[in-house]
Amino acid sequence: MKEILRILEKIAPLQLSEDYDARNGIQVEGPNVDVTGILTCLDVTPLTVKKAIESSCQLIISHHQPILTPLKTILKSDWYGEIAILALKHDITIYSVHTPYDAVEGGLNDYVGKLIGLEEMYPLQHHGGDLNSPHGMGRLGKLKEPVYLDDFAAHVRESLNASTLKVVGKGKRMIQKVALGTGNGLALISTVLKSGADVYVTGDVQYRDMRGMVQNGMSLIAVEHDDTEKFFSKAMGEAIKRFLPSMKIVEYNDKFYHTLN
């Protein structure tokens, strides 16, 4: 276990955590057992832990932290409590890498950027304000050729297999420079507006902010939060395999809502 935790620190150094996101790393600490399987996921629920037990995984690596606010009690009847109880009972460690994996070079933003066809990507917001840092939140990239906004939006929907998609801006507008912010896109909006991007692709924006984008002349393509971040399980699995090629990786994401056409 300890060796894998050291590898995780190489994959996504915890010092890349954003200030508002301090609870990265070990969330539930199990014993230092031999790890024969790792479950990777976006969210942790009691079902996720049960899946890890079933598939003999001693470590769960999630993007979102299951425990964000301080727990006052650990009760089976409370799902956060149940997660901790189940994990500890079965010697399972839960480790979360949220903003460090968003920010790190080769992390989630780069993974999703490649999926939607971005090239020459660099951070939208360099880590610590250091312009030489290859890490940071969001990405700015270019499409190989200029395309219509609506055509690019259709490409985004297909490449992310997104359940919903909203477009703000004129469909026949030509775009090439693309800003990307996986997950919640709110924190990056002001940076995007100054970045010279033609369009902002993100996973979560509020109505009011969409209005603001229009007023600022910025186009926007918004999909669901998890439609940008469900790739965490695959991307993290591949990253671990680069260090431990024979490690068993179980990817698990439960789609807990559905959309109607």
Ligand SMILES: [Fe+2]
């Ligand atoms: Fe997220």
